Amino acid sequence: MDSIDLEVLKTCDAWLRQGLACQLVTVIRTWGSSPRPEGATLAIAADGRVVGSVSGGCVEDDLIAKVREEGITRELPEIVTYGITAEEAHRFGLPCGGTIQLAIEPLSSRSRIPELLERLAQHQLVARRLDLASGDVTLGPAGPGMTLQVSAAALTTIHGPRWRLLIIGAGQLSAFVARIALGMDYGVTVCDPREEYRDSWSVPEVPVVHAMPDDLVIEMALDARSAVVALTHDPKLDDLALMEALKSPAFYVGAIGSRANNAKRRDRLKLFDVSDEQLAKLHGPIGLYIGSKTPSEIAISILAEMTAVKNGVDLPSAMRIEEGKRAAQLEASGPSCGIA
Incomplete structure (x- = not known):
């Protein structure tokens, strides 16, 4: 049995091998109440298929609807925020006026998903650094106490058993x-x-x-x-x-x-x-x-x-x-x- 986030990565790898465009969505910040923690992931394929979760469902519905209407057009990572106003929080099912910030990353060979999965199969704890300006990814060892880090320049996520x-x-x-x-x-x-x-x-x-x-x-x-x-x-x-x-x-x-x-x-x-x-x-x-x-x-x-x-x-x-x-x-x- 894989964890939810490992299942997301394996599904992304399978879609990329099939030549199917897809994007990885990661929760990077939350304010107030939020159904999913920082680091939670969701993958969406160009045909609307989805695996994983970043909210109680309404945010996913909006992300999927946009992909179905517009396709996957991003070439670089983008930071998006849901639930800034009480009306928007209610619309997207965020409890108590919660706000959630997401990194949406279009995946390609430079995303290094196969290499990440190979390291995880060896039970390594891995830090994946995504350059938000270029979309380039670097992989390195992570310590057990490391957590998700985000700045204007990069998003670093931690993968593997802590x-x-x-x-x-x-x-x-x-x-x-x-x-x-x-x-x-x-x-x-x-x-x-x-x-x-x-x-x-x-x-x-x-x-x-x-x-x-x-x-x-x-x-x-x-x-x-x-x-x-x-x-x-x-x-x-x-x-x-x-x-x-x-x-x-x-x-x-x-x-x-x-x-x-x-x-x-x-x-x-x-x-x-x-x-x-x-x-x-x-x-x-x-x-x-x-x-x-x-x-x-x-x-x-x-x-x-x-x-x-x-x-x-x-x-x-x-x-x-x-x-x-x-x-x-x-x-x-x-x-x-x-x-x-």
């Missing part, structure tokens, strides 16, 4: 977590020393590393943009890796298991000199309580919790697995003998 996820275990649940995380722009690594699980791995975009998980955690040098989820149910694989991950700056460390198994895991980790402060970082039982039972639903639950932590959202206790299950059990039992 967040890392290490999944311990190559089972069915791990496959669902990996697929969804790829679509969320994570660089995903799966680790499993067990041959039988590696042989049945079903996500070709994410190779399985044959190593002991704790060794790989150390080798990866986890930082504040890294997350680790342990999904093997095997303490021999999970515990040592969790011990190293909890001592790292990783923003999220979680492990699957029941409440009872989670309590036992915490007791074991204390024996490895994991401090109470470090142990408090461990999310377990992992995920949010959404009544999930299938592997795909559990994967969504895990990534929802990870996203909340990444975005600094303080979730109510009722969303936690332990509290949510307890409340659901109490509700299911209901009043007995007619007494509330």
Whole structure:
């Protein structure tokens, strides 16, 4: 599964190979409320086909209508703004009088889309600099903390995974977590020393590393943009890796298991000199309580919790697995003998 913006780039590449004129639209600034963040992209082909999104739909409709009426006539990039007045904001579906500024770039061989995709396929983090006066593009390495930059002279966008996820275990649940995380722009690594699980791995975009998980955690040098989820149910694989991950700056460390198994895991980790402060970082039982039972639903639950932590959202206790299950059990039992 590709992220939305990677899908946009791949579609642009396919259109260019077909000799179809197209343009890339990028959100470069927003004021007030805006449905899509800075850096979001949209591609429009000369025949009106579109992929991606830069707003709630009305801005896209206007861009598509102009292409269908006038064709793609731009030869150089252009900056356009929607929603300057309250009337225009309402017309284009921008909430609360929001304003959105876009860079519209006609694509050609000098756009270097194939080279960008080749670097992304190698899991590189890439800075793409577009000269607004000439339309020329240069590509270079980007740092994890870099963000979109725009000036009167150039637009620099960042492409590739800026967040890392290490999944311990190559089972069915791990496959669902990996697929969804790829679509969320994570660089995903799966680790499993067990041959039988590696042989049945079903996500070709994410190779399985044959190593002991704790060794790989150390080798990866986890930082504040890294997350680790342990999904093997095997303490021999999970515990040592969790011990190293909890001592790292990783923003999220979680492990699957029941409440009872989670309590036992915490007791074991204390024996490895994991401090109470470090142990408090461990999310377990992992995920949010959404009544999930299938592997795909559990994967969504895990990534929802990870996203909340990444975005600094303080979730109510009722969303936690332990509290949510307890409340659901109490509700299911209901009043007995007619007494509330």
